[in-house]
Amino acid sequence: MKKLFALVLAFALLCTASSALALTVGFTQVGQESDWRTANTDDVCSAIKEAGWELIYDDAQQKQENQVKAVRNFITQGVDYIVFTAVVTTGWDEVLQEVVDEGIPLVLIDRFPETNFPDDSWYTTYFGGDFPEEGARAGRWILNYMASVGHEGDINIVRLQGTTGADAQVGRTKGFDSVVAANPSMKIIFDQTGNFTRAEGQAVMEAALKAVGAENIDVLWAENDDMALGAIEAIKAAGLVPGKDIIIVGCDAVKAAFEAIVAGDMNCTVECTPLMGDRVVEVITGLEAGQTFEKTVHPVEYVYDTNGGIAYDDAGNVTLKAADHLAERLY
Ligand code: AHR
Secondary structure, eight states: OHHHHHHHHHHHHHHHHHHHHTOEEEEEEOOOOSHHHHHHHHHHHHHHHHTTOEEEEEEOTTOHHHHHHHHHHHHHTTOSEEEEOOSSSSSOHHHHHHHHHHTOOEEEESSOOOOOOSSSTTOSEEEOOOHHHHHHHHHHHHHHHHHHTTOOSOEEEEEEEOSTTOHHHHHHHHHHHHHHHHOTTEEEEEEEEOTTOHHHHHHHHHHHHHHHOGGGOOEEEESSHHHHHHHHHHHHHTTOOBTTTBEEEEEEOOHHHHHHHHHTSOOEEEEOOOOOHHHHHHHHHHHHTTOOOOSEEOOOOOEEESSOOOBOSTTOOBOEEGGGTTTTOOO
């Protein structure tokens, strides 16, 4: 009797294990442009593998046509789920309709694609940063910080935007612009894309320093930390002191930004977490069990700066001191 029980138990365990292994998940990533992206890739890929599922990963190298190709390959390979983040917001209707027609559940993370579908049944759920709020947080921080150090008159700002047309660029630009529109002392005096990369952040900052003159710039707002870190190099090369002569604000809250803040080179970073793997696994596991999910979920995020205590949102939250959180930042 005991033997029979052991056999049944072993069989049940085998079935559970093989049904977990039976899932195949396609993940199309936009590229490897930043520290944030590397962390996001690592986190999502390892979570899928740790769940015991087969992962088919594709790096689109910033090209929409590569992502379209990857999605079609996932369909041909008969994946069970597609994890999708859109390099740019528009131009997805045709390929996503093909996914819907095949009945493959779409799990959206990070950058949301705009579509013309009549309702939202084409995707299961979206998990990613509230980009307009992130941009607005940067704007409010600049306003409150400059007031706290007694700055009077206009605040002249250089803005480095992310990849044109990416959800993160569109949202952060819109959110920041809304704060500027409500506060006429904030002037954007140079505004260009740096494509979310360190190299372009440096090159575009060099151009900005030449175009408007270093003495006329109060603040650099870079829509990600990599561009801010590149710009810091350009500012140093121009003989200026980043963090003092020009106040530097980035976005993402990656470890390198925490280190730059602690070193005094940077002043603030608005958090956008790349850690999405656990949510992907939670969603797929839940969907397998017949669960449904809220259509949009934003992670809880903070803002970090040199000393802490600066208000950055309408709810009265204040910044955390970067130095206190450096050790726990793993990416
Ligand atoms: O979509 C998220 C953004 O894309 C991150 O801010 C940036 O670093 C990345 O490249």
